[in-house]
Amino acid sequence: MRQGHVEAEVIPVVDVPITFEGHARFNVANALAASAAAYALGLSIADIQMGLQTFHPTPGQNPGRTNLIDADGMKVLIDYGHNVPALEALSGLVGCIPARRRISVASAPGNRRDEDLFTLGTLLARMHDVVFIYETDARGRTPGDAARLLREGAESVPGTCRVEVIMEEQQAVERAFEEASEGDLLVLLIDDVDSAIERIRGAASGRLPPQRQTVRRHDARRPPGRQAADPAAGRQSLCAGASRGKRYSDRRWPYRRPGA
Template sequence: MRLSVLLKEIQYTCLRGSEDIDVAGVAYDSRRVETGSLFICIRGALADGHEYAGDAVAKGAAALVVQEPVEVPEGVTVILVEDTRYALSLISAAWFDYPARKLKTIGVTGTKGKTTTTYMIQSILEAAGHKVGLIGTIHCITGKRVFSSENTTPESYLVQEYFAEMVDAGYDCAVMEVSSQALMLHRVAGVMFDYGIFTNIEPDHIGPNEHSSFEEYLECKRQLLRQCRVGIVNRDDRHFDQMIRGHTCELETYGFSEQADLRAEEARLVAEPGYLGIRYHVKGLLDLPVEIDIPGKFSIYNSLAAIAICRRFGVTEENIRSALKKAKVKGRVEMVKVSDEFTLLIDYAHNAMSLKSLLTTLREYKPHRLVCLFGCGGNRSRSRRFEMGEISGRLADLTIITSDNPRNEAPQAIIDDIKTGIGKTEGKYVEIIDRKEAIAYAIHHGEPGDIVILAGKGHEDYQIIKGRKYSMDERVLIQEILEEDRKAQ
């Protein structure tokens, strides 16, 4: 493809060489450069692509895109831009022939609820006959392949590649999670979403290598409302006015508020042995009853956002209702049947805010006991351990402290930090380092009416110990425990 074609939507200066050349590929990792490639020098947290410009040229790069001058041999075209990450996104879109423009695109951002909302949208639209691609935290579905994700929102080149695969597979819709990091790092720059959803916002992802302040975090998030045609926003969020500041899209709101365009009324919890759910009635722009097999008030918000999108697609009320009843999300308050007497769930809650929200939600179902099993990741903030320990100690009737991803730390040291947090409360706890043994303890000691939550791992199917990744899926562990129990009877 002609370099000038790839650059047509970018402000740039040609420092040397000519834009009137053909390039054979686009690369942002010097190890992937091939003869004739365009190499884009990205400055990252751990490495600066400008330092590898020479390596890229040695491997045959025909042109470079930089945001600062570099020394390279004669005959190599050098293009200077203000921000190479932004340039990578627009160049990638051009390289794949703007695939997002050939799809109905739905971007979902927010502190919580992104994953569940995207799966609900996919479930409803597919039930209505649409072919829907997905990019998110758990995995990506492109029509060509289904694979586990490394990031909530991948690098911009990959986003465009996945969109292109969806187009080639005959898909007509794409729904994706859009993280604050992705917006900050321009991973979806140049994509004008048909619909943008803003689920909620609370202080999170603030610290080194993330966001310097809540205001910066918020500003990154609300960029989506300047990058979509229709914005669908949670009217009940306490930061609503800040969330919509500077929006350029048509706005639609959802929530319990009388001011919401699409609102929930008559919400009722549904609790049976081994099952938790919620029922409510949609009012406003639609009028229909809904039941969801995912517990908690937050499930109402997630489903309302999904319903708002699907209304725009003309999905029938019957399709909406039946699809929502079947919608399941791996590792998000995921019910796993182990007993007719108590309920066991798996959830990804892995920080203080998400654990507090989860336990508070489950408390509303008035369990006989609320049992919380969790650990904390190693080589991460110790304060998270104290906070999660204190929250579980206050909100759970019994905490089972175990191992998560200890990484290069001693599991016992992490557990001791969690116990320090629990020590600020009167909460009861047991400690069992081995996660399978801890889960077995939770199952064997479950009492009628209990809700048992396995928190922290969610959709993850591995454990990182001393730098090595081992297979470990809690669903597999549960089945192994149940099978061992059967054999022992």
């Protein structure tokens, strides 16, 4: 932090959980911006340090945004990266997480330009070994058209990435879990985060969660009788599951250094 000629170090980047030890460069930028804004509003360096140290990329505190979870020997990264800039930013982090294979479930709304959907498909293929494409919201397109463009983009990339189209989101997620095995990284670029968390818990406990109605992140309406989730309660439930011996965790991972 700098004001005039006075400089003060706020915190080492490796101690800020949302940066994943600096590999999530987009969250390094977010942390810098948040720190500057907080300082301008009069918060002390100690307060800023505390905020940065205690904000974690978990489903409880920041659902659907770079949630990295261990599930029975696999790693699962949940994010809402549905456009080209978001996926470009995420690619650096995905590449630094050690994995035997990288398997993705991905989609994009139909109101993206044709060239953007095609480019998104190419990025998915370059980042992953297997890609399962679903369709989230046609938004004026013919059903299946957005998925087709994503697939064409992915299949245009030379290499060994395998691409499948499974139109329904939960079926695509289930197919990805069937495909994955110990040591793999699942990258779930999805809308229905709650169902994915239930599926991860099911994988950890050896059971499958019941199917339920999908609630999209972009749908502002909440089903009748459903209350807003308590972020703290969500985090406690994950930690409580781990303490009971279930094999999943949202703790920090060892990351592979670039070039290692």
